Amino acid sequence: MNDEWKAKLTEFESRRKRARELGGQRRIDRAHTAGRYTIRERLERAAESFSEVGEFATYDDVDALGNLRGQLPASYVMGLGTFAGRHVAIGGEDFTVRAGAPQTYLDRMKGGLGGFIEDLAHEYRIPLVMFMEGVGGDVAAQGEKGHSYLVSSLSWKRSYELLAEVPVLAMVSGASAGGTAGRTVLSHFSVMTKDSVFFAGGPPLVKRALGKDLTKEELGGAQVATRSGAIDNLAEDEDDAFEQLKTFLSYMPQNVWEMPPRGERTDPVDRPLDEILDILPTNGRKPYKAVSVIEPIVDRGSFFEIGKYWGKSVTTGLARLDGIPVGVLASNPMHLGGAMDAQAAEKQIRFVDMCSTFHLPLVYLVDVPGFMVGPDAERNNVVRWGMRAIQSLVEAEVPVVTVQVRKAYGMAVSATSDPDGLSLRIAWPTAEWGDLPVDGGVDAGFHREIEEAEDPDAYRTAVQQRMRDLADPWRTVEAFGVEAMIDPRETRAMVADFLNASLHKVRTDLGPQKRQWTIRP
Amino acid sequence: MRLEKKGHAAMATHHAPTDATVWKIVKNVGDVVAEGEEIVILESMKMEVPVLAEQDGTVTKLHVEPNQAIAEDEPVADVE
The missing domain is CATH 3.90.226.10 (2-enoyl-CoA Hydratase; Chain A, domain 1)
Structure with missing residues (x-):
C-alpha cells in the first residue's frame, strides 16, 4: 500500500x-x-x-x-x-x-x-x-x-x-x-x-x-x-x-404486486374443533372473548392481534389458515356487547384497507347487536363512522368469508360481508339476525297496536311469539337468504377450502388497488 | 389488574372492562373468592359481563351498587 x-x-x-x-x-x-x-x-x-x-x-x-x-x-x-x-x-x-x-x-x-x-x-x-x-x-x-x-x-x-x-x-x-x-x-x-x-x-x-x-x-x-x-x-x-x-x-408480501407468503400447511384443516362448543355460550346474554373463538379456527398459534387496546368491540388481527395469510375480524361481545362504535369502525376500516391493499383475504366472525347507541356513541359520530366501515367492505378487493356466529342486527351487519362480491355467509345454528331483535323490536314497531289492545300484555306476547317464529334462522336458510348453515366444527375445513379456491382470484388481482370512489362520506 | 401494595398483602382493584350498569353483586365484602370466580356481573348492551376475581382472596371493598352506571376502567371491587 x-x-x-x-x-x-x-x-x-x-x-x-x-x-x-x-x-x-x-x-x-x-x-x-x-x-x-x-x-x-x-x-x-x-x-x-x-x-x-x-x-x-x-x-x-x-x-x-x-x-x-x-x-x-x-x-x-x-x-x-x-x-x-x-x-x-x-x-x-x-x-x-x-x-x-x-x-x-x-x-x-x-x-x-x-x-x-x-x-x-x-x-x-x-x-x-x-x-x-x-x-x-x-x-x-x-x-x-x-x-x-x-x-x-x-x-x-x-x-x-x-x-x-x-x-x-x-x-x-x-x-x-x-x-x-x-x-x-x-x-x-x-x-x-x-x-x-x-x-x-x-x-x-x-x-x-x-x-x-x-x-x-x-x-x-x-x-x-x-x-x-x-x-x-x-x-x-x-x-x-x-x-x-x-x-x-x-404475513405480508414484499409489495402489492407480489402474493402474500404462504406459510407451512402443518395444521390439518379437518382437525377436531370440539372446543368451540364449550367456548361459545348458546345463551345470547353470555359474552365470550372474540380471540377465544378465532384461535381454534385459524392455524395453531398463528393469530397476531392488532389494535388490542382500542375499538375493542371489534377484534382484528392477522392469521394463517391452511398456511394462507388472512385478515381476521370478529365482533367482541366482551366490549359493548360487540356493538360497533365509532372507534371500532375506524379500527375496522384501517384494517380492511390494509388487508385489501396487500391482497389478504378476510374472515369475519359476526356477533353484532348493531351500531352502538346512546349519547356517547352519537357524540362520537357513530353513524358516519359506521357507514364508512360498510364502505370499506364494499371497496375491499379481496375475498371475504363471513361466519354468522350469533347476533347480526341492524345496519352494522352490512359492515361484515361483501354483498357486491361472492357474499359467502356461513351460519352456525346459534345465529340470529334481522333489523332488530324481536324483544325490543316488537315494542318499537307495534307499540300503538299493543297499547290499544284489550289485554296489552297478552297481545305483546302473541306478537312476540309470531315474530320469533318468523325470525327462526332456519327459515332464512330455507329461502337461501344465507349461503350456508354448518356445524361450527366444520368451520375450519370449509373456510380453508374456499380460501384455497379464492387464491385464483387473488393471484389475478395483484397490483395497486383500484378504488371505485375517491372519498369516504 | 393493577396491583397496589398495602402492608404485606397484595390488593388488587378490579375495574370495569366496558361501559355498563351494575346488574348483580355476586360476592359481598368479607366473602372469600377464588381466582376466576364472579364478584360482580355488569350488564352492557343486554350482555352479562362478569368481573372475575384475578386472584384468590377476600373482597375488601365494593365500589359499586346495583343499577349504578359505570364507565370502562372505573373500579368495581378490591380483593386482597
Missing part, C-alpha cells in the same frame, strides 16, 4: 469512527440509562445485515447563538437491510443528535419524511422499517438555513404513496413527537414500548398553550396512544417490539 492509499484510508477510518460515535458518549449513556438502544444498536440487533447509505452525512452542531461547536453525524441512520430474512429499507432517527430533528440541513434528507430511505422502498418495492425516536422540527432549523421556512415546502407525498405500495412498519421507543409522530402513523403497523411517549406536542408546549401541567406519560404514554388508536400494539421492550415487527411482516 503506497502512502497515498494509506492517507486516504486513514481519513476514511477516522471519519467512519466519528460517524459511529453518534451524538457523543454522554447522550448515548442517557439512552442506555433509560433502557433504550441507540439507533445503531437497534439496527445491529434487529437486522441480519445492513448496508449503510449516507454514513458520512454531517450535521454542524451550533450553540443557540449560532457559533459552531463541532460536527456530528446527521440525525438519521439508514440503509438497505435484511430483516426477518427479507430485503427492507430500514433506518431511524438518531436521538443523540439534536433529538432526531429532520435533516433539513442536508442536500437530500436521509429519512423521516421522504428522503433516500423512502425512495429506496418505493423504487425497489421493498418494505420500509422505521425506528421512530425524535421530536420533529425545532427553532434551531431556521438558524441553519439562515431564514425560517414554511413546513409545507417539504412534501409528504412519498410517505403516503408508500402506503399503497409496500408494507410500512414503525417502532416507537423513547419519544415520538411532532413530525416524527406524524410520520409514525403513516404506517400499516406501529408498535411502541410501554415506557415510550407519543404526541403532537409535549408537556412544555401544552403548558404554554393550555396552562395544563401534565407529565409526558399522562399526555401521551403508551396507555394513551394505544387506546386512542394512534399506535397499534404495545411492547414490553425493544426486543419484543422487533419481534412484533417481524411477526407482522411474516
Whole structure:
C-alpha cells in the first residue's frame, strides 16, 4: 500500500469512527440509562445485515447563538437491510443528535419524511422499517438555513404513496413527537414500548398553550396512544417490539404486486374443533372473548392481534389458515356487547384497507347487536363512522368469508360481508339476525297496536311469539337468504377450502388497488 | 389488574372492562373468592359481563351498587 492509499484510508477510518460515535458518549449513556438502544444498536440487533447509505452525512452542531461547536453525524441512520430474512429499507432517527430533528440541513434528507430511505422502498418495492425516536422540527432549523421556512415546502407525498405500495412498519421507543409522530402513523403497523411517549406536542408546549401541567406519560404514554388508536400494539421492550415487527411482516408480501407468503400447511384443516362448543355460550346474554373463538379456527398459534387496546368491540388481527395469510375480524361481545362504535369502525376500516391493499383475504366472525347507541356513541359520530366501515367492505378487493356466529342486527351487519362480491355467509345454528331483535323490536314497531289492545300484555306476547317464529334462522336458510348453515366444527375445513379456491382470484388481482370512489362520506 | 401494595398483602382493584350498569353483586365484602370466580356481573348492551376475581382472596371493598352506571376502567371491587 503506497502512502497515498494509506492517507486516504486513514481519513476514511477516522471519519467512519466519528460517524459511529453518534451524538457523543454522554447522550448515548442517557439512552442506555433509560433502557433504550441507540439507533445503531437497534439496527445491529434487529437486522441480519445492513448496508449503510449516507454514513458520512454531517450535521454542524451550533450553540443557540449560532457559533459552531463541532460536527456530528446527521440525525438519521439508514440503509438497505435484511430483516426477518427479507430485503427492507430500514433506518431511524438518531436521538443523540439534536433529538432526531429532520435533516433539513442536508442536500437530500436521509429519512423521516421522504428522503433516500423512502425512495429506496418505493423504487425497489421493498418494505420500509422505521425506528421512530425524535421530536420533529425545532427553532434551531431556521438558524441553519439562515431564514425560517414554511413546513409545507417539504412534501409528504412519498410517505403516503408508500402506503399503497409496500408494507410500512414503525417502532416507537423513547419519544415520538411532532413530525416524527406524524410520520409514525403513516404506517400499516406501529408498535411502541410501554415506557415510550407519543404526541403532537409535549408537556412544555401544552403548558404554554393550555396552562395544563401534565407529565409526558399522562399526555401521551403508551396507555394513551394505544387506546386512542394512534399506535397499534404495545411492547414490553425493544426486543419484543422487533419481534412484533417481524411477526407482522411474516404475513405480508414484499409489495402489492407480489402474493402474500404462504406459510407451512402443518395444521390439518379437518382437525377436531370440539372446543368451540364449550367456548361459545348458546345463551345470547353470555359474552365470550372474540380471540377465544378465532384461535381454534385459524392455524395453531398463528393469530397476531392488532389494535388490542382500542375499538375493542371489534377484534382484528392477522392469521394463517391452511398456511394462507388472512385478515381476521370478529365482533367482541366482551366490549359493548360487540356493538360497533365509532372507534371500532375506524379500527375496522384501517384494517380492511390494509388487508385489501396487500391482497389478504378476510374472515369475519359476526356477533353484532348493531351500531352502538346512546349519547356517547352519537357524540362520537357513530353513524358516519359506521357507514364508512360498510364502505370499506364494499371497496375491499379481496375475498371475504363471513361466519354468522350469533347476533347480526341492524345496519352494522352490512359492515361484515361483501354483498357486491361472492357474499359467502356461513351460519352456525346459534345465529340470529334481522333489523332488530324481536324483544325490543316488537315494542318499537307495534307499540300503538299493543297499547290499544284489550289485554296489552297478552297481545305483546302473541306478537312476540309470531315474530320469533318468523325470525327462526332456519327459515332464512330455507329461502337461501344465507349461503350456508354448518356445524361450527366444520368451520375450519370449509373456510380453508374456499380460501384455497379464492387464491385464483387473488393471484389475478395483484397490483395497486383500484378504488371505485375517491372519498369516504 | 393493577396491583397496589398495602402492608404485606397484595390488593388488587378490579375495574370495569366496558361501559355498563351494575346488574348483580355476586360476592359481598368479607366473602372469600377464588381466582376466576364472579364478584360482580355488569350488564352492557343486554350482555352479562362478569368481573372475575384475578386472584384468590377476600373482597375488601365494593365500589359499586346495583343499577349504578359505570364507565370502562372505573373500579368495581378490591380483593386482597
